[in-house]
Amino acid sequence: MKRVKSLCLLAFMAIMVLVFITSSITSVEGRKHNVKKGKNTQTPQKDKNNKGNSNTAPCSSPPPAPLPRFGYYPTGSKIFDVLSFGAKGDGVVDDSKALLAAWKAACKAPGAKVEIPSEFKFLIMPITLHGPCMPDLVLQIDGALLAPPKVGSWPKSSLFQWINFKWIRNFTIQGTGVVDGQGSQWWTPSDLIYYVQKKFKHIPNWKPTALRFYSSFNVTVRDIKMINSPQCHLKFDSSGGIKVNNITISSPESSPNTDGIHLQDTQDVEIQHSDIGCGDDCVSIQTGCSNVHIHHINCGPGHGISLGGLGKDQSVACVSDILVEKISLLNTLAGVRIKTWQGGMGSVKNVSFSNIQVSDVKVPIIIDQYYCDKNVCKNQTGAVAISGVKYDQIIGTYSVQPVHLACSNDIPCTDVDLTDIQLKPSFRYRGFYRALCWNSYGKSEAPLLPSNIDSCLRRDGGAVKRTARSREHVCF
Numbered sequence: 001m002k003r004v005k006s007l008c009l010l011a012f013m014a015i016m017v018l019v020f021i022t023s024s025i026t027s028v029e030g031r032k033h034n035v036k037k038g039k040n041t042q043t044p045q046k047d048k049n050n051k052g053n054s055n056t057a058p059c060s061s062p063p064p065a066p067l068p069r070f071g072y073y074p075t076g077s078k079i080f081d082v083l084s085f086g087a088k089g090d091g092v093v094d095d096s097k098a099l100l101a102a103w104k105a106a107c108k109a110p111g112a113k114v115e116i117p118s119e120f121k122f123l124i125m126p127i128t129l130h131g132p133c134m135p136d137l138v139l140q141i142d143g144a145l146l147a148p149p150k151v152g153s154w155p156k157s158s159l160f161q162w163i164n165f166k167w168i169r170n171f172t173i174q175g176t177g178v179v180d181g182q183g184s185q186w187w188t189p190s191d192l193i194y195y196v197q198k199k200f201k202h203i204p205n206w207k208p209t210a211l212r213f214y215s216s217f218n219v220t221v222r223d224i225k226m227i228n229s230p231q232c233h234l235k236f237d238s239s240g241g242i243k244v245n246n247i248t249i250s251s252p253e254s255s256p257n258t259d260g261i262h263l264q265d266t267q268d269v270e271i272q273h274s275d276i277g278c279g280d281d282c283v284s285i286q287t288g289c290s291n292v293h294i295h296h297i298n299c300g301p302g303h304g305i306s307l308g309g310l311g312k313d314q315s316v317a318c319v320s321d322i323l324v325e326k327i328s329l330l331n332t333l334a335g336v337r338i339k340t341w342q343g344g345m346g347s348v349k350n351v352s353f354s355n356i357q358v359s360d361v362k363v364p365i366i367i368d369q370y371y372c373d374k375n376v377c378k379n380q381t382g383a384v385a386i387s388g389v390k391y392d393q394i395i396g397t398y399s400v401q402p403v404h405l406a407c408s409n410d411i412p413c414t415d416v417d418l419t420d421i422q423l424k425p426s427f428r429y430r431g432f433y434r435a436l437c438w439n440s441y442g443k444s445e446a447p448l449l450p451s452n453i454d455s456c457l458r459r460d461g462g463a464v465k466r467t468a469r470s471r472e473h474v475c476f
């Protein structure tokens, strides 16, 4: 009897030990699982429940149910991690469907966040992420988004842009991650001809923009890094209430036509505290833009900050109320520039460039109303009328020409004011060009260096001369 009793006790203890081991394994597994799902998917509440289960639940009860690996979280969590929507995150497998699914789910929840987790790379084909969504949606990019690296893998119908945000309001993109356009094949003519001819028969007139916003309002883009877009990195089109803050844009100087930020038909914009270096304009402001404030930007390499080209093919262009200040340009083609084609209509007015530092910039101050992307363009009458352009504290070094104001023969520029311009030749300057002003009316105020800037502008008559021909009223 005694022996049987002790045997029973032994068996019971063995079972207890087994049960204990099983339950601790389950709990470790559970924790591992949660870590894999990303820290944000776990509310503190759930953590507590998990611990409770492994310590106090009777051994016979089933292990805690795993969280769903796919789909909308029943817990009401506002984090929509692309990994939970089936993304692989290896940079090779196409994760577009997972991103779209996460977006669609998040779009329906107020204050939701679509998470691109760090330490993962997601290959995304051209997609449209559209609204309308519930307010305050966030796209949190902590990992990497990669565009298709081969020109041939872009669908023929989606060459305008890579990721198209459409019809969204009160939306933010943020995070410490990177948006990589992987555009190098698009920059090399021989590659482009080879891959494009195989697929598209002819070379398309445009190349994709990385992130494009269309008809979207109250959008913030901050903190992220964007690199190597096939063409433009960040574009806002027919939008408003835009804030860009603390972003980095970078592609090689040799990449043709890669703009940093491009604005078209967009109002109420603030772009600040960002570093932009690429093959073309750091910021390009096109027709239909007004109330744009750009400040605290480091620009270079690239073509500088540009308004235009405007009025191509006798089109109407309207740009007004632009303030560009506290900008540092290093080694760029232009500093601050307004460029229009001959023959256009409309107006550029109330533009202020102030506190601009230039270092070894080819031509720091440019108005070019003879803009032409070929060797020769036809002479045409009519031009986009330019008035009220203030330059104040433009300071630093140039390598080709300090000031180049080439206004239209037909429609002079008026109220062009130059104040405190201090431009010295850089080590690269070979003594070719002095300041030039053609058909530009306005006033200048010391200090002015080089000193011939003082005699460059014409003082009176511009406004009278131009009333006859200007068709700037099309902008009102």
Ligand SMILES: *[C@@H]1O[C@H](CO)[C@@H](O)[C@H](O)[C@H]1NC(C)=O
Pocket (backbone or CB within 6 Å): 135, 136, 169, 170, 218
């Ligand atoms: C956008 O957010 C602002 C405040 O952040 C709020 O006042 C406004 O109502 C929101 N708009 C929409 C359409 O949700």
Ligand SMILES: *[C@@H]1O[C@H](CO)[C@@H](O)[C@H](O)[C@H]1NC(C)=O
Pocket (backbone or CB within 6 Å): 169, 170, 217, 218, 241
């Ligand atoms: C934009 O945000 C402002 C407040 O920040 C709000 O008043 C306005 O309604 C918003 N506009 C849209 C279109 O959501």
Ligand SMILES: *[C@@H]1O[C@H](CO)[C@@H](O)[C@H](O)[C@H]1NC(C)=O
Pocket (backbone or CB within 6 Å): 175, 176, 223, 224, 225, 246
């Ligand atoms: C700027 O963005 C980086 C991430 O790219 C972040 O670490 C930093 O805190 C941000 N700075 C500000 C002032 O928000």
Ligand SMILES: *[C@@H]1O[C@H](CO)[C@@H](O)[C@H](O)[C@H]1NC(C)=O
Pocket (backbone or CB within 6 Å): 291, 292, 320, 321, 322, 323, 350
């Ligand atoms: C000129 O534009 C600035 C914004 O850049 C604006 O604050 C100012 O009111 C405008 N001036 C006129 C006369 O419209």
Ligand SMILES: *[C@@H]1O[C@H](CO)[C@@H](O)[C@H](O)[C@H]1NC(C)=O
Pocket (backbone or CB within 6 Å): 376, 377, 378, 379
């Ligand atoms: C345009 O006009 C300018 C100045 O009158 C002249 O020097 C130039 O040759 C003309 N260009 C063409 C393409 O006709």
